[in-house]
Amino acid sequence: MKTAAPINLYDLTRPELSAQFVRWGFSPVHAARLWNYLYLALADSFSAEAMPDLPEKVRARLRAEASLGHLPTALETDSSDGFTRKYLLTLADGERIETVLMRFTGRVTACISSQVGCAMGCVFCATGQMGYTRHLTPGEIVAQAVHVARALRVGRTVPGEPRLGEDASPYPCARLRNIVLMGMGEPLHNYDAVMHAIDILRDEAGLAIAAERITLSTVGVVPGILRLAQEMRPLHLAVSLHAATQAERAALVPAAKKWPLDELMAACRTYSEATGRRIFDEWTLIEGKNDSPAHARAVGELLRSLPAQVNLIPLNPTTGYDGAPTHNEAAKRFQKILADEFKLPSTVRQRRGIDIAAGCGQLAVAAEAGSQ
Numbered sequence: 001m002k003t004a005a006p007i008n009l010y011d012l013t014r015p016e017l018s019a020q021f022v023r024w025g026f027s028p029v030h031a032a033r034l035w036n037y038l039y040l041a042l043a044d045s046f047s048a049e050a051m052p053d054l055p056e057k058v059r060a061r062l063r064a065e066a067s068l069g070h071l072p073t074a075l076e077t078d079s080s081d082g083f084t085r086k087y088l089l090t091l092a093d094g095e096r097i098e099t100v101l102m103r104f105t106g107r108v109t110a111c112i113s114s115q116v117g118c119a120m121g122c123v124f125c126a127t128g129q130m131g132y133t134r135h136l137t138p139g140e141i142v143a144q145a146v147h148v149a150r151a152l153r154v155g156r157t158v159p160g161e162p163r164l165g166e167d168a169s170p171y172p173c174a175r176l177r178n179i180v181l182m183g184m185g186e187p188l189h190n191y192d193a194v195m196h197a198i199d200i201l202r203d204e205a206g207l208a209i210a211a212e213r214i215t216l217s218t219v220g221v222v223p224g225i226l227r228l229a230q231e232m233r234p235l236h237l238a239v240s241l242h243a244a245t246q247a248e249r250a251a252l253v254p255a256a257k258k259w260p261l262d263e264l265m266a267a268c269r270t271y272s273e274a275t276g277r278r279i280f281d282e283w284t285l286i287e288g289k290n291d292s293p294a295h296a297r298a299v300g301e302l303l304r305s306l307p308a309q310v311n312l313i314p315l316n317p318t319t320g321y322d323g324a325p326t327h328n329e330a331a332k333r334f335q336k337i338l339a340d341e342f343k344l345p346s347t348v349r350q351r352r353g354i355d356i357a358a359g360c361g362q363l364a365v366a367a368e369a370g371s372q
């Protein structure tokens with residue numbers, strides 16, 4: 001007889017965990033304690049030592065029918081500047097995903113994946129070059145944040161443990177407060193699982209990541225953006241624009257053929273009006289491709305009437321795409337045109353972890369090729 005797969009506890013919201021305990025005949029009080037062990041103590045086993053306030057009969061049931069959804073680390077690497085740590089994590093079926101811990105000024109951010117591979121096929125992206133394998137479950141998404149939270153805790157409390165960025169960073173280890181869904185995959189292609197995971201990540205009795213500190217990056221899946229608006233989910237929405245005309249955009253982002261630029265702009269306006277949130281437009285700067293003053297003016301015109309901010313990101317080179325990152329001078333010139341002529345705020349994102357292949361999908365590709 002086939003035995004049921006264990007319940008991944010990270011798949012469950014707090015009410016779902018409580019309901020499961022009632023089904024097992026246990027008190028919801030024990031469910032509340034388990035929740036604290038999962039997300040406050042970041043427990044990594046069902047042992048009496050890890051969960052001292054749970055009776056043995058409860059822990060025995062958990063051992064028999066539940067799992068902590070661990071994602072063993074296949075590969076872990078730190079950037080030379082000490083600000084970025086990248087993990088290649090193994091799922092229960094042997095597939096691998098990438099998760100990145102980043103330190104910016106005064107904050108720690110986890111960049112997490114939503115799929116194994118990606119179906120969107122952006123030409124410059126290592127994950128897109130890899131193709132789509134499968135969606136992640138909510139528990140597999142949440143477990144990545146827990147993995148990073150554990151790494152921070154270890155960095156802070158274990159004597160003698162090498163601390164991430166200890167030599168290079170002036171910033172102390174901190175609690176995980178920011179999540180960006182910019183790892184492998186298109187989050188809105190896996191809408192239900194991603195939103196379920198976000199509900200768990202936001203729970204104030206758990207990791208308590210505020211909605212405005214969760215960035216969801218999309219290539220422009222119009223039905224997903226409209227659904228976010230309808231459900232009034234006030235996330236930090238980042239749209240991968242990269243070009244300001246339909247033809248140029250479709251050449252970089254094949255998904256634009258399905259969801260054309262005018263429909264995407266209309267969906268962004270709907271989301272912004274429904275939630276009161278500004279839209280963050282990502283623009284990967286590729287030398288000679290989309291970094292000229294004319295390109296800057298085209299994006300300025302496109303976004304003229306939208307509450308928007310542009311994040312300019314010099315290309316992270318990948319082996320599968322013959323493009324180079326824009327030089328600093330050209331990036332600054334682009335930014336100045338947006339500011340002076342369109343009063344459009346923008347940032348030039350610092351390129352973190354280039355030496356550890358921090359662009360999404362790059363570590364998985366490198367590991368596959370046996371080059372790490």
Ligand code: SF4
Nearest residue numbers: 118120122125128185
């Ligand atoms: S950039 Fe994002 S949406 Fe595009 S292929 Fe890569 S992972 Fe997918």
